[in-house]
Amino acid sequence: MTQTKEHVYQAKAIVIGGSLAGLFTGILLHSIGWQVDIYERSPHNLSSRGGGIVLQPEIVAAFHQANVTYEAPLGVVANERLYLKPDGSIAQRMAMRQTLTSWNLLYGIMRRHFPNNHYHSDKTLAKFEQTDDQVTATFTDGTQATADLLIGADGADSTVRQQLLPSYQPIYAGYIAYRGLVNEPDLPQETAALLTKRFAFQQFPNSHILQYVIPGEDESLVPGQRRFNWVWYVNYDEVTELPELLTDKTGRQRDASVPPGLMALAIEQQMRDYASQMLAPPFQTLVQATREPFVQTIRDLGIPQMAFGRVALVGDAAFIPRPHTAAGVSKGAANALSLVEALVNYNHNVRQALEIWETDQLRLGMHLWRRGQELGDRSQFTHGKERFGTQNKVSERLQHLR
Amino acid sequence: MTQTKEHVYQAKAIVIGGSLAGLFTGILLHSIGWQVDIYERSPHNLSSRGGGIVLQPEIVAAFHQANVTYEAPLGVVANERLYLKPDGSIAQRMAMRQTLTSWNLLYGIMRRHFPNNHYHSDKTLAKFEQTDDQVTATFTDGTQATADLLIGADGADSTVRQQLLPSYQPIYAGYIAYRGLVNEPDLPQETAALLTKRFAFQQFPNSHILQYVIPGEDESLVPGQRRFNWVWYVNYDEVTELPELLTDKTGRQRDASVPPGLMALAIEQQMRDYASQMLAPPFQTLVQATREPFVQTIRDLGIPQMAFGRVALVGDAAFIPRPHTAAGVSKGAANALSLVEALVNYNHNVRQALEIWETDQLRLGMHLWRRGQELGDRSQFTHGKERFGTQNKVSERLQHLR
Numbered sequence: 086m087t088q089t090k091e092h093v094y095q096a097k098a099i100v101i102g103g104s105l106a107g108l109f110t111g112i113l114l115h116s117i118g119w120q121v122d123i124y125e126r127s128p129h130n131l132s133s134r135g136g137g138i139v140l141q142p143e144i145v146a147a148f149h150q151a152n153v154t155y156e157a158p159l160g161v162v163a164n165e166r167l168y169l170k171p172d173g174s175i176a177q178r179m180a181m182r183q184t185l186t187s188w189n190l191l192y193g194i195m196r197r198h199f200p201n202n203h204y205h206s207d208k209t210l211a212k213f214e215q216t217d218d219q220v221t222a223t224f225t226d227g228t229q230a231t232a233d234l235l236i237g238a239d240g241a242d243s244t245v246r247q248q249l250l251p252s253y254q255p256i257y258a259g260y261i262a263y264r265g266l267v268n269e270p271d272l273p274q275e276t277a278a279l280l281t282k283r284f285a286f287q288q289f290p291n292s293h294i295l296q297y298v299i300p301g302e303d304e305s306l307v308p309g310q311r312r313f314n315w316v317w318y319v320n321y322d323e324v325t326e327l328p329e330l331l332t333d334k335t336g337r338q339r340d341a342s343v344p345p346g347l348m349a350l351a352i353e354q355q356m357r358d359y360a361s362q363m364l365a366p367p368f369q370t371l372v373q374a375t376r377e378p379f380v381q382t383i384r385d386l387g388i389p390q391m392a393f394g395r396v397a398l399v400g401d402a403a404f405i406p407r408p409h410t411a412a413g414v415s416k417g418a419a420n421a422l423s424l425v426e427a428l429v430n431y432n433h434n435v436r437q438a439l440e441i442w443e444t445d446q447l448r449l450g451m452h453l454w455r456r457g458q459e460l461g462d463r464s465q466f467t468h469g470k471e472r473f474g475t476q477n478k479v480s481e482r483l484q485h486l487r
Numbered sequence: 488m489t490q491t492k493e494h495v496y497q498a499k500a501i502v503i504g505g506s507l508a509g510l511f512t513g514i515l516l517h518s519i520g521w522q523v524d525i526y527e528r529s530p531h532n533l534s535s536r537g538g539g540i541v542l543q544p545e546i547v548a549a550f551h552q553a554n555v556t557y558e559a560p561l562g563v564v565a566n567e568r569l570y571l572k573p574d575g576s577i578a579q580r581m582a583m584r585q586t587l588t589s590w591n592l593l594y595g596i597m598r599r600h601f602p603n604n605h606y607h608s609d610k611t612l613a614k615f616e617q618t619d620d621q622v623t624a625t626f627t628d629g630t631q632a633t634a635d636l637l638i639g640a641d642g643a644d645s646t647v648r649q650q651l652l653p654s655y656q657p658i659y660a661g662y663i664a665y666r667g668l669v670n671e672p673d674l675p676q677e678t679a680a681l682l683t684k685r686f687a688f689q690q691f692p693n694s695h696i697l698q699y700v701i702p703g704e705d706e707s708l709v710p711g712q713r714r715f716n717w718v719w720y721v722n723y724d725e726v727t728e729l730p731e732l733l734t735d736k737t738g739r740q741r742d743a744s745v746p747p748g749l750m751a752l753a754i755e756q757q758m759r760d761y762a763s764q765m766l767a768p769p770f771q772t773l774v775q776a777t778r779e780p781f782v783q784t785i786r787d788l789g790i791p792q793m794a795f796g797r798v799a800l801v802g803d804a805a806f807i808p809r810p811h812t813a814a815g816v817s818k819g820a821a822n823a824l825s826l827v828e829a830l831v832n833y834n835h836n837v838r839q840a841l842e843i844w845e846t847d848q849l850r851l852g853m854h855l856w857r858r859g860q861e862l863g864d865r866s867q868f869t870h871g872k873e874r875f876g877t878q879n880k881v882s883e884r885l886q887h888l889r
Contacts, residue, residue, distance in 0.1 A: 118582040142544035150584050166831060180520040181831045182552050429568060429583045445854070452850070 095120050096433055097232035099222050101210050102239035104131055105188070106400025106417030108195035110236050111203075112151035113421045117429055121203060122230060124222070126239070128207035131192060136266055137299040137314035138191065140184035141415030147422055153198045160186030161298045161311060167285040173366035183284060187299040187314070191414070194304075210244045213396065220395040234435050235396045236424075238417070241341065241384065243402035249393050255341070255384035255405055258458075260320045260465045261330065262383060262408065263356055265375030266345075267313040268301070276370045280313055287365050290468045292318055294368050315371050316408065317360075318383070320465055320472040330380060341384065345377035353378060383407055383461065387454045391446055392439035397424070404450030407457030409464070416453060420446055497522050498835055499634035501624050503612050504641035506533055507590065508802025508819030510597035512638050513605075514553035515823045519831055523605060524632060526624070528641070530609035533594060538668055539701040539716035540593065542586035543817030549824055555600045562588030563700045563713060569687040575768035585686060587716070589701040593816070596706075612646045615798065622797045636837050637798045638826075640819070643743065643786065645804035651795050657743070657786035657807055660860075662722045662867045663732065664785060664810065665758055667777030668747075669715040670703070678772045682715055689767050692870045694720055696770050717773050718810065719762075720785070722867055722874040732782060743786065747779035755780060785809055785863065789856045793848055794841035799826070806852030809859030811866070818855060822848055 096119045100107045103125030114121045125131070140160045148155065162184050168177040196204070209225040213235055220235040237245025241255050269277065279285070284297045296315040300306050321327050331339045333347040343349075348356075360372040372378070386405035391398050400417035423446055427438040498521045502509045505527030516523045527533070542562045550557065565585050570578040598606070611627040615637055622637040639647025643657050671679065681687070686699045696719040703712040723729050733741045735749040745754075762774040774780070788807035793800050802819035825848055829840040 116582060116584060142548035145547060146544035149586065152584055177834070179831050179835075180518060181827075182518060182554055184551065425583075429581050432579070433581075448850075448854070452847070 096234070096435075098122070098234040098236060099124065099220070099230050099232045100236045100238055101222065101245050102237070102243075102400075102402070103127075103204060103206070104238070104240060104400075105191055105195070105414055106240075106402070106420065107236070107238035108192065108199060109147050109418045109421040110238055110399055110424065111199050112153060112195055113147060113425045114234075114428075115199070116151040117425045117433075121199075122232075123199065123204045124208040124210065124224065124230070125204070125206050126209040130206075136187065136264055136312075137297060137316075138186050138188060138414050139411040140186045141412060141418075143415040143418040143422060144186075144191065147418040148194070150422060150425070151198070153194060155194050158184060158306070160184040160190065160300060161306060162282070163284045163297050164282050165284070167279075167283045169285060169287045169365040169367060171287075171289070171365055181284065183297075185284075185297045185299050185314070187304075187312075188414075189302055190300045190304045210239070212248060213245070215395050233395065234439075237396065237398045237402045238400050239402055241386065241401045241405055243398065245396065246388070246398055246402050249396065249398070250388055250390065253386065253388050255386040257323050257327065258383040258385050258407060258461060259323070259470060260318050260383050260461070261327075262381045263317040263319060263372075263378055264381055265315050265372065265378040266299075266302075267315075267371060267374045267376075269298075269309050269311050269313070271374050271376075272313060273370060273374075276367045277313075279367050280371070281308075285367070287368055288464070289363065291320055291465055291471065292363070293464050294318070294364060296368070296371060313371060315368070315375075317364075317368075317372075318461075318465060319359075320470060322470070327382070331382070341382045343380040345379045348378060348380060352380075385454065385458060387451060389447075390443070391450070392443035395435050395439070397439050397442070399424070399446075403446075404454050406450075406453035407461040409460035410453050410457045412453050416449065419449060498636070498837075500524070500636040500638060501526065501622070501632050501634045502638045502640055503624065503647050504639070504645070504802075504804070505529075505606060505608070506640070506642060506802075507593055507597070507816055508642075508804070508822070509638070509640035510594065510601060511549050511820045511823040512640055512801055512826065513601050514555060514597055515549060515827045516636075516830075517601070518553040519827045523601075524634070525601065525606045526610040526612065526626065526632070527606070527608050528611040532608075538589065538666055538714075538718075539699060540588050540590060540816050541813040542588045543814060543820075545817040545820040545824060546588075546593065549820040550596070552824060552827070553600070555596060557596050560586060560708070562586040562592065562702060563708060564684070565686045565699050566684050567686070569681075569685045571687060571689045571767040571769060573689075573691070573767055583686065585699075587686075587699045587701050589706075589714075589716070590816075591704055592702045592706045612641070614650060615647070617797050635797065636841075639798065639800045639804045640802050641804055643788065643803045643807055645800065647798065648790070648800055648804050651798065651800070652790055652792065655788065655790050657788040659725050659729065660785040660787050660809060660863060661725070661872060662720050662785050662863070663729075664783045665719040665721060665774075665780055666783060667717050667774065667780040668701075668704075669717075669773060669776045669778075671700075671711050671713050671715070673776050673778075674715060675772060675776075678769045679715075681769050682773065683710075687769070689770055690866070691765065693722055693867055693873065694765070695866050696720070696766060698770070698773060715773060717770070717777070719766075719770075719774075720863075720867060721761075722872060724872070729784070733784070743784045745782040747781045750780060750782060754782075787856065787860060789853060791849075792845070793852070794845035797837050797841070799841050799844070801826070801848075805848075806856050808852075808855035809863040811862035812855050812859045814855050818851065821851060 098114050098121045100123045103123045111121045111123045166179045166181045170176045211223045211225045213222045221231045223229050286295045294317040299314045301310040334349045399420035427442040431438040500516050500523045502525045505525045513523045513525045568581045568583045572578045613625045613627045615624045623633045625631050688697045698717040701716045736751045801822035829844040833840040
C-alpha cells in the first residue's frame with residue numbers, strides 16, 4: 086500500500102445518464118481529479134418530474150466534498166409532522182425538523198457546477214465493451230468514448246444494466262402515486278397556512294397522502310414563490326387497472342409514469358372524484374388546486390451485483406427503493422461518495438476500488454429496498470390488495486375511524 | 488397506525504453519559520418534544536482527550552435536526568491527501584476534500600445548546616430497573632430518576648452495558664495510538680506549510696501516522712489559532728509490553744489510555760527516539776513539537792443487542808469501531824438520529840420504536856466494527872504482529888523501500 090510514485094496520469098470516467106445520480110458521480114469524480122464525461126440520452130435540458138426530495142445528509146456531504154457552492158439553505162425547512170383526521174382537524178403533531186428540496190434545485194446546482202463541455206446531451210448508449218485496461222462505450226450515433234471506468238447512472242430502465250443483468254427489471258409494487266405541485270399563491274390562505282412549514286399526512290386503510298413545501302420551479306426559496314408538493318399512494322391492479330391508468334391523453338400507453346399535462350381526462354376526473362370522497366378537506370383543496378397532476382408507478386428493483394470489472398451501476402440503475410424510505414436520491418449520492426472514497430483509498434486502482442465499494446453499496450441497496458417494501462406493504466396492503474372503498478368491510482373500518 | 492388523539496403527555500428520557508453520544512441523543516430527543524435529563528459521572532466539565540474528528544454527514548444532520556446553530560463552517564477544510572516518503576518528499580497527492588473538526592468544538596456547541604438545568608454532573612449510575620411502563624435509574628448518591636426511556640451513552644466502559652451484557656467488554660486490538668496536538672505557532676514554518684489544508688499520511692510496514700489541522704482548543708477556526716492533530720499507530724504486545732506503556736508518570740497503571748501530561752518520562756522518551764528513527768522529517772518535527780503526547784489503546788467492541796425494553800445502548804457503549812473508519816463519533820450521531828426517527832414514526836411508542844431502531848443500528852455497528860478490523864489489521868499486521876524495526880526481515884523491507 087505504500088505509494089512511491091507521483092500520480093500524474095489523469096484517470097478518465099464515462100458516466101451514462103445525466104440526471105441526479107449521474108451528476109453526483111460526475112462532480113465527485115471530478116473532485117478527486119478525474120476527467121469525467123457525462124452522456125445523457127435526452128436531447129433537451131432535463132426537466133423535473135420528480136417534485137419533492139427530502140434533503141438527506143449524503144446530499145449535503147456530496148456537495149461539500151465536490152466543493153459545490155450554493156446559497157444556504159438547500160431547501161425549505163419543515164418543523165413538524167402533522168397527521169390529519171378525515172374531518173381535517175389535527176390528529177397529532179410531532180416535532181421533527183427536516184429540509185425539503187426539489188429535483189429542480191439539486192439538478193440546477195449540479196448542472197451549473199459540472200463543466201458544460203463534458204456534459205453531452207442527445208447521446209444514447211448502444212453498448213460497451215471492456216478489456217483489463219479500459220472500457221469503451223459506443224453510442225447510437227456511431228461515436229465512441231474510451232475511459233478507465235464506466236458508470237451506469239441511467240436510471241430505472243438502465244441500458245447499462247440491461248447489458249450486464251438482462252433478467253433484472255423493475256417490478257410493479259401494486260400501487261401508484263398520484264402526485265402534484267401547487268404554486269403557493271394558488272392555494273387558499275387557510276389551507277396554505279396549515280400546510281406550510283409542515284410535513285403533513287393523512288393515513289387511512291390501504292392508502293396515505295402526504296405533502297410538504299419545496300423550492301419553486303426556478304429554485305426560489307422565497308415564501309410565495311415556492312410550491313406545495315403532494316404524493317398520494319393508491320392501489321391499482323397490474324392486469325385489470327394499470328394499463329388504463331397509464332394510457333395518456335394522446336392514447337399512448339406508457340411504461341411507468343404519466344407526466345404532468347398528459348393524464349387522460351377521464352383518469353384525472355376519476356382521481357379528483359376519488360379525492361373528494363376520501364381525503365380530508367385540506368388535502369381535497371390541495372388536489373383541487375393542482376393544475377397538472379401526474380402519475381408515477383411504484384416499482385421495486387434489487388440486483389445481486391453492482392461492480393463488473395471497470396463498470397459499475399449506481400442510483401436507480403442498481404436499486405429502486407420505494408419512496409417511503411425517502412432515500413432514492415440520497416442513495417445515488419451515497420453510491421458516488423463511497424466510490425470516490427474507495428478510489429482514493431485504493432490509489433485510483435479501479436477494479437480493486439470497485440470490488441471494495443460494491444460490498445457496502447449492495448448492503449445499502451438491499452437494506453433500503455427491503456425497508457421500502459416493509460413500509461409500503463404495511464401502509465398499502467394491511468387490508469388486502471384492494472383500493473380503499475371498493476369493499477364494504479374496509480369501508481366499515483373507515484366509518485368506525487371517522 | 489392512524490392516530491386519533493392529540494399528543495399531550497411529555498415523554499421523558501434519562502441519558503446516562505454526558506459526552507458526545509449522550510449530547511447527540513439529548514439534543515435530538517429534545518428536538519422531538521421530549522424532556523431529557525443527562526447524567527454525567529464526571530464532577531467537572533468534560534475536557535477533550537480525543538483531539539481530531541472527521542466531520543461526517545451524520546454530525547451535520549444531527550445539528551440540523553436539533554436546530555443547533557453554529558458559525559459555519561464546523562471545522563477546518565483539508566483539500567487533499569498527501570502521502571510522504573521516508574525522506575519527507577511527496578509520494579503521492581490525491582484530491583479529497585474533508586472537514587476536520589474536534590471533540591472540543593462538537594462538545595462545546597452541543598453543551599451550550601442543551602439546557603443547563605437538565606445536565607447533571609457528578610452523577611454516577613449505580614443500577615436501573617424497568618417495568619412495562621417505565622424505567623428507574625438509581626445513582627450512587629442514593630437519588631433516583633424515572634422516565635419512559637433510558638439511554639446508555641456512557642462510553643466504552645458503560646455501566647449500563649455492564650448490567651445488561653456483563654460478558655461483553657472491549658478487547659485490545661494489538662496496537663495503540665500515540666497522539667498529539669500542536670498549536671499552529673509551535674511548528675516550524677516549512678513543516679506547517681506542508682501539513683496545513685492537507686490530510687497527510689506516512690505508511691510503513693506494520694504502522695502508519697497521519698495528521699490534519701483541527702480547530703483550536705477554544706474552538707477557533709482562525710489560521711494561527713488552530714492545532715495540528717496527529718495519530719501514530721504502533722503495535723504493542725498485550726502481555727509483555729502494554730502494562731508498562733499504560734503505567735503513567737505517577738506509577739499508576741491505567742486501563743486504556745494515558746492522558747496528556749501523564750505519560751511516564753521513559754515511555755515518552757522511547758516514543759520520541761522511535762519517531763526519530765522511523766518517521767519522515769515533517770512527522771519527526773511534528774512529534775518533536777508536541778508538548779504533551781498521549782496514548783490511547785485501540786480496542787474492539789461488538790454486542791448482539793442494543794435495545795432492551797425501555798433501555799438502549801448508543802455510541803461506544805454499544806460498538807467500538809477502530810478509528811480507521813473515522814466513524815466513531817458519527818455512529819453516535821447516527822444512533823441518535825435513527826432513534827428519534829423511529830420514535831416519531833412509531834408515535835413515541837418506546838418499546839416498538841426501539842425494536843425497529845435496533846435492527847438497523849446493529850447492522851451499522853457490526854459493519855463499522857468489521858470494517859475497522861479489516862483496515863487496521865491490514866495496516867498493522869501484514870508483516871506479523873511485531874512493531875516495525877524489531878525484526879530484521881521487516882527492517883530489510885524498509886531498507887528496500889527507502
